Amino acid sequence: QGDSKRERKLSAFIYETLRYTSFVPITIPHATTDDVELEGFHIPKGTVVFINQWSVNHDRGKWPDPQRFDPARFLDAQQRLDRDRAGSVMIFSAGQRRCIGDQLSKLQLFLFTAILLHQCSFHANPAEDLTMDCIHGLALKPRPFTVTVRQRQPVLIQP
Numbered sequence: 001q002g003d004s005k006r007e008r009k010l011s012a013f014i015y016e017t018l019r020y021t022s023f024v025p026i027t028i029p030h031a032t033t034d035d036v037e038l039e040g041f042h043i044p045k046g047t048v049v050f051i052n053q054w055s056v057n058h059d060r061g062k063w064p065d066p067q068r069f070d071p072a073r074f075l076d077a078q079q080r081l082d083r084d085r086a087g088s089v090m091i092f093s094a095g096q097r098r099c100i101g102d103q104l105s106k107l108q109l110f111l112f113t114a115i116l117l118h119q120c121s122f123h124a125n126p127a128e129d130l131t132m133d134c135i136h137g138l139a140l141k142p143r144p145f146t147v148t149v150r151q152r153q154p155v156l157i158q159p
């Protein structure tokens with residue numbers, strides 16, 4: 001979102017988090033209102049269709065080493081955000097019924113994360129095994145975990 005090097009790194013981190021977790025793995029189901037021919041496939045009227053966003057975001061042809069969490073894949077040689085690449089992460093669906101909250105969500109994610117990181121540091125609990133296993137549903141949720149949050153010293157903004 002922003003222009004400084006840190007802001008671009010944060011944007012890259014957020015896009016990689018959206019891609020890697022693909023926490024809305026499939027979109028809301030819709031149904032075709034007519035017979036459709038799509039790239040050689042015949043889809044009859046009334047067929048339930050949805051997008052596998054997880055698969056789009058882990059396509060080896062598009063994302064080198066897709067199982068690796070690597071925010072740098074969104075930065076070019078000058079450390080600028082690659083907007084085409086960022087725009088091809090799919091988490092808000094596609095087409096006429098895609099999410100209307102996408103721009104608002106991206107802005108909120110950026111501000112929320114920036115403010116938290118600016119003020120606090122986050123520490124994993126060494127007694128817990130970190131896992132990407134999740135609870136499945138319309139959205140993927142992390143399994144219960146604990147984290148220690150410390151206010152950064154010196155305090156950056158006085159209350």
Ligand code: HEM
Nearest residue numbers: 024027028091092093094096097098099100101102104105
């Ligand atoms: C990170 C946050 C969000 C994610 C990942 C997300 C994702 C999605 C997805 C995958 C759909 C389904 C599109 C489809 O039917 O194919 C959707 C629909 C929708 N989203 Fe979001 N959404 C988010 C936040 C929001 C916010 C903040 C709002 C409102 C301010 C919003 C409003 C809507 C609405 C109204 C629809 C239905 C659109 C339609 O059926 O035409 N979403 N969203």
